[in-house]
Amino acid sequence: MVKARQDERLSRAFKALSNPTRLRIYQQVKNKPADELTDTGCKLVDFINSLKVGAPTVSHHIKELVNAGLIRVERQGKFMTCYLEEEMREELRRFLE
Known part of the structure; x- marks a missing residue:
């Protein structure tokens, strides 16, 4: 059962990241230096x-990344x-190794 739940989580994450705009947003959050991330995050x-996209579009993509x-x-x-969800980042890293 735990494996099925992990597979579902990974599937949602990869589906969210399959969109180029969401991938770019995730990369921006991930690449933010740790000290900046703690203090300011990505607005x-x-x-x-x-x-160069509108606020409603960005909000939609952010919502998808949060849901994943x-x-x-x-x-x-x-x-x-x-802010980056470090637990999911580690889960993705372990899967890709």
């Missing part, structure tokens, strides 16, 4: 500016900040 506006367990989002005032 929604960062993705809008770097990907790849990132988490925290609201800080009027800003939404994205």
Whole structure:
């Protein structure tokens, strides 16, 4: 049963990452230096500016990454900040080794 649950989690993650825009968002969050990530994370506006897509589109892609367990989002005032889900990152790394 545990293996089936892990397979389902990995399947959702890979499905989310199969979209080029979501992959770029995930890479931006993943590549953010650890000290910056702790202090600031990646703001929604960062993705809008770097990907040149509208806020509703970015919000949709962020939601898909959250649902797949790849990132988490925290609201800080009027800003939404994205953080990497390290547990899922490790799970993906172990799978790909």
